[in-house]
Amino acid sequence: MPIASVNPATGETVQTFEPLDAAGIERRLARAEAAFHSYRGTPFAARAELMRRAADLLDRELEAVARTMTEEMGKPLAASRAEVAKCGKAMRWYADHAEELLADEHPAPADVADSGASRAFVRYRPLGPVLAVMPWNFPLWQVLRFAAPALMAGNVGLLKHASNVPRTALAIEELFQRAGFPEGCFQTLLIGSGAVEGVIRDRRVVAVTLTGSEPAGRAVAATAADEVKKAVLELGGSDPFVVLPSADLDAAVRTAVRARVQNNGQSCIAAKRFIVHTDVYDRFTAAFTAAMGALKVGDPMDESTDVGPLASRQGRDDLEELVEDARVHGARVECGGGRPEGWDTGWFYEPTVLTGITPAMRIHLEETFGPVATVYRVADLDEAVAVANDTPFGLSANVWTTDEAERERFVRDIQAGGVFFNGMTASHPALPFGGVKRSGFGRELSGHGIREFCNITTVWIG
Incomplete structure (x- = not known):
């Protein structure tokens, strides 16, 4: 063939x-x-x-x-x-x-x-x-x-x-x-x-x-x-992006968008699960959703395009199935959630934000390889660590905090091959790259x- x-x-x-x-x-x-x-x-x-x-x-x-x-x-x-x-x-x-x-x-x-x-x-x-x-x-x-x-x-x-x-x-x-x-x-x-x-x-x-x-x-x-x-x-990876109360929220939102839609969302080290402390959850989620919804989907050769197509029809089909399963089980679609209008050819999918995620949904444990973000509300640091580790994967993690004790807690307890504080996970030839678990x-x-x-x-x- x-x-x-x-x-x-x-x-x-x-x-x-x-x-x-x-x-x-x-x-x-x-x-x-x-x-x-x-x-x-x-x-x-x-x-x-x-x-x-x-x-x-x-x-x-x-x-x-x-x-x-x-x-x-x-x-x-x-x-x-x-x-x-x-x-x-x-x-x-x-x-x-x-x-x-x-x-x-x-x-x-x-x-x-x-x-x-x-x-x-x-x-x-x-x-x-x-x-x-x-x-x-x-x-x-x-x-x-x-x-x-x-x-x-x-x-x-x-x-x-x-x-x-x-x-x-x-x-x-x-x-x-x-x-x-x-x-x-x-x-x-x-x-x-x-x-x-x-x-x-x-x-x-x-x-x-x-x-x-x-x-x-x-x-x-x-x-x-x-x-x-x-x-x-x-x-694979299903990297957590944890936002705690001391974070610079404007910087966290800007980075969260880039971290989720880099490479049209098709990256093992893309942030996929956004775990946000309840004290800043509403502000972060509103700003994040607005920024994701404002991204331009289109021809990847166009210099103004933010998000191009998925690489294959099968990849888009798989992503649609995950989002639909989450929706059926009660997830809320804050933005996106389907194929963009005006693109009848190619394998495009809208930047999407889902909230209300529960363990009953496939998307809770499966990797989303496309521009779909899941957002979780957590009550405290212990719950943030627990949700971050509640995945079969362990490639990398992003944590937004200026508190040194919180940083040390994540370095000690996060199950991942890398922890990036107040920035986006990226690879560099001077730094080792890889993961644990699956x-x-x-x-x-x-x-x-x-x-x-x-x-x-x-x-x-x-």
Whole structure:
């Protein structure tokens, strides 16, 4: 079955590609194995020079890459441009810092002597070809936040991208080729999901990383575990956005809107559940609802558009089902709640605010992947923490307070991989990124991320 690039704003097919057959997959796996044996020995300075060249190419071609992403998955063009720029910065960050992040580690001399060694140290060595199974929502950033550290560590990459962004996937492979990386260092596999298990099980693939849905993560993790191969998973999120009485409400509302509708609401780290102390609930909810209702939905290529279409018809259908279930069970629709008028083509959905949420509603526990916000009223700090943790996910959390004791309480008790105070959750190459519970395991970015796919080797010399 062909792999199609479909414009979600119009529903029109832009281009189709034939998936790789078994022989095509074999050629790429053999190429990856051969590339690793030579590339692993290149010095950090040589890898860094190649990575900077790739970043320079990306910067020069920012507009074309951004337009391709918007055409394939529907995010506003301004957001696509920002994503491309962010990738270039991250690539340079790893080019600048990889050598120090992977430098040999030396235990204290007394500990070395106590071990009976004359010398001992820890060295980080690359593992080999790593398969990356990546999603469509940040089609460039999700890939390059894996590829930059993996390649700088001396590994080689194989990309199985989401099937609705094949043009972006091929552009990434071409980017590394044109930058001068040796043949086979980074390759795109245009394959369907049914072929992923076979690639993971291939002896030449040493590890796998996945960003995506919980069902996809379960399948990939199960196969990797069966093969006793390393896996890193970044799955869904239903991030809380907690507003306490000491918060700057104007800033909290402005940030809440951006945090909910970033990427058309299709982000694992988007704030989705807004948990508001009763003392400020009415003011926050009124202002938040007004701001959400004022957003412009439209053509993502239009510079004035705030929210574009969802990436697929199925994604919109799933979102509609969640909202309708909540409505049937008593939720109040403060704004939105349906398809916008005037958009008969494409997969658009209105920015929506729901209140009166109860555990009887699916939306209480399921992730909303679109511009739909749920707002909860809580009586005190204890209830805020309890509601924030009442989710199967644990990716990140936003908390708005100026009270140091309240901050310490959330740092101690929140079940998430990150806690952001008085700001919006975002990823940065210097900070580790990942979650707990059903949001996955392992970390990307920072030194923690680059070491995920390294052989942490103890060297002992008697």
